[in-house]
Amino acid sequence: MNAARAYYAASTLSNGSILVAGGSNGSSNYLNSAELHNPITGTWTTTENMNVAREFHTASTLADGKVLVMGGDNGPVLNSAELY
Known part of the structure; x- marks a missing residue:
């Protein structure tokens, strides 16, 4: 992982891998x-x-294996979400 990455979200996927995003x-x-x-x-x-791009966001692994990434900040506070 990029050693300088901070304020990211991490999620465990169904295959045991860890997704680190943002x-x-x-x-x-x-x-x-x-x-x-x-x-x-x-x-x-x-x-x-x-x-x-976002920091201070949340991420949740869904039953179908996708990850829902929500909120955060990238200058303004974000009220958006995306499936990953």
Whole structure:
């Protein structure tokens, strides 16, 4: 994972991987990037970006395996959500 990533949301997926999405890099640069962590191998891989960069957001894994990312901040407070 990008060591500078802070204020991100992490969600456990049905396959055991951890999705780490959004956050900021400590310099008020909001991130829309996401990474997958495999806890068995200890490896990180990049995955699709979110549509909106955000920090201080929440993420919930849904029954269908998708992740609902909601709210947060990227300058203004966000009231949007997206499925990931």
